Amino acid sequence: MKTLKTYAILYLVFLYAPIFLLPLFAFNTSTIIAFPLTGFTTEWFTALLDITEMHSALFNSLKIAVTSAVLATIFGIFGAMASTRYHFPGQKGIMGFIMLPLVLPEIIVAVSLLVVILKLGLSTGSWSVIAGHTLICTPFAIAILNSAFAALDPSLEEAAYDLGETRASTFRRVTLPLVMPGIVSALLISFTISMDEFIIAFFLTGADPTLPVYLFSMLRFPKLLPAVMALGTILVVLSILLITIAEIFRRRGAKRAGLKDTGGFL
């Protein structure tokens, strides 16, 4: 176990290497992204304030991510409730198909949606990115909500019904409060995925790029790279923050349901 622990720590270093490097270059005075570091500056962060195209890309991304997260979570609630509570014909096949985007390469999702949109004579735009992101976020939402619903003893709902509540008021008074941590967690995760997603946005975005698409175009200009590092630092910090909050909610949900906690997402 000693050697394994050393190995595990080295592995974590490998996992975190890129993320640790990010702030080093973001606060470095040199415009060249390389060692040795030349000095400390926050000028790249302030430079971000002047890139107006980036601001509209950020705004666009936020809009898309919020919408996709809400839609994916709603679809997720339906899917997770059906798959944990009920047995219906073709259940395995239907659920498997809904979860397929988890393993399907994103480029396949992107091009196949693109050909349909073009064939229908529609033009791409934020809406098509939202459609694609909802599709790929739904399986993640389902995975999270599945465990939330599975942790919920079905006799709690029956008890509420038995005590005189209707199906609708049972959902409101018992089910919803108990799976709320899972819902928040699903929203945050979906939001994070959509904010970061590149390929689908790259293929399906219209005139207004999303933040990752804009960032990708920045990578071609060496002069902009320090600003990219600064932006990346902000994004990484925000992602970690959101994911931590999501994890706290997920655990709170598990604790409420009286479960022993072992795993993380997925």
Add this chain to the structure above:
Amino acid sequence: MMTAGEKLRRFFRTDQGVGLLLVSPTALYALLLLAVPLIAIVVISFLTQTGVRDFAPGLSLVNYKEALSDPLYRELMLRSLMVSGSVTVVTVLLAFPIAYFVSFGVKPEQKSLWIFLITIPFWTSYLIRVFLWKVILGYNGVLNSGLKLVGIIDEPLTFILYNVNAVIITLAHAYAPFAILPIFVALEKIDRSYLEASRDLGESRTMTFLRVTLPLAAPGVVAAVLIVFIPTIGDYVTPKLVGGPGGTMIANMIQTQFLRLNNAPLGATLAVLAMLIVAVIAIVFLIVGYRAAGGGKKGGRG
């Protein structure tokens, strides 16, 4: 006799009916935005493009002939397979000890912290992570300058950026959590008394690992392999940023066909072929894995 409508109404009040009704919004969404597009792309792969948005009437196998005979596409496809295969092997081999360590070597209350630490990098911007590998592996990159500083090398290493190696390293990093989690879950499911029973029956630690732990972890390893192998073959960003000309993969070509050369049918063909090949390999792997794990035996733990 019940009328058909009454029968239907009755069905939607049963468990099965309610379940079907509940899943239908999500299933319908997946049908419209996944099944229909996937079918569309298969159909388009049999068409030929004549104008910007026009296709020649009638289906043909022209694109498939071209995709399969042109050495450029064949090489891209083989390289993509090679890269995904290598990434899968590297990732899963590196991941197993970690999953094992977290499952067996970490106190129960610390397990979720470890898993959380392992998954965090996955949630941060993919683009940025890939780009930083470029920074790490570059000619004047972190690795080269570091190695030079320590005096291990005099000249920067050039075989680590803008080629297949860089693609493999970067992807192995990106997919690490995907490999660790399923193996961890499988290891967690193993009842610890099985291991004690094996030791009690006279097996050594190593033999217990080989005869009990490993077979029971097999489903997790199979899942890990599939979860890494299938999506990596379609990766676009990594080959684009760190692969250089010798490191491009099939996804880059699909993108080129669709967005640059405006040859959607050929792009669709390449996409369909890539999916088909991955599906066949995955199925063969599943069958072989199932057999090897003695999946047919009765009385296993499902």
Add this chain to the structure above:
Amino acid sequence: MTIKAKPERKPLISLQNIQKHYGEYHALRGINLEIGEGEFFSLLGPSGCGKTTLLRTIAGFEDIDSGSVMLAGKDMMGVPANKRPTNMVFQSYAIFPHLTVAENVAFGLRKSPLSKVEKAEAAEAALNMVGLSGYGNRAAHALSGGQRQRVALARALVLKPKVLLLDEPLSALDRKMREQMQVELIKLQREVGITFILVTHDQEEALVMSDRIAVMFEGEIAQCDDPEVLYRRPKTKRVADFIGVMNFLPATCRHEGGKKIVNIVGLGETEITEEQCPEGFPEGAATVGFRPETLTILYEGQTPTHREAPAMIEEVVYYGDMTYYDVKFDGVDTPVRLSMRNLFGRDVLEVGTRARISWSPGALVVFG
């Protein structure tokens, strides 16, 4: 044929030919049963025999294929669970983890016309009744198993249902707690006077608690009687075997001048009465059953109160207050079990000892 409520009780629940399938599986095969007002009624049977299904049918949670459920003279067909005058104590107790104890108990009072204060008083009164007064502000997840069960009881009783349904309410408790709760439940039921229907697979629990017990096998009621009748006069071998311990020995039966004579292997001949043959007097081959406590070992100098037969002691199991002996009657291969109270100054006999066993013909039950 419907099993009627006892004449002294007004029927409250009437189940008529209840049929229920789960897919191909026939879970309830024609249940006909009346349960009286204020009765403590138990559904007893091995796991999977359909007890829970029948209880949930009464509660309104199961769609039955055919048959009718009448409750206080009203047909419950089409009346959903939330509109029935029944309440349930779930096997897992189903205490809402996001609510406090008081909120749990008052959960079903939301739509009642009572004022806020009256609701709180009703909840407190219910908690007091189950011995949890002052626990109202506790978080539900901080309760022990026994306390959860009490909260579940209070939550159901506060609604003053006509019937309280309890699905294996004691099975999650440890033995001491279970025995204590058995007594408390009996007291509580007498106090509130509501009909209780208890599902259990524990025959001892059913015998201790119930006014009447229905023994179920494979979706059918095999026998429905008072605990005492059920124990002393089981109608079938299977019921006899399920309730307590029953010894069986092969026998032959014949009529002789209007008398019913049974010849038991190893014990000899005796006359029996009509009511000792629940399945009717079997002419020819038969099986007789008798309880361990109807056999007694005769010590030196004791004379039998009934009949006696020689036997060899094969096995001795010491229980402190009791000793169980497995003995073989001369000429019989199967051992039978007998139980003796351990009186002070009397030695426990050893394996291999020969002994005289007293048995009473009146305690026999004869099956075909």
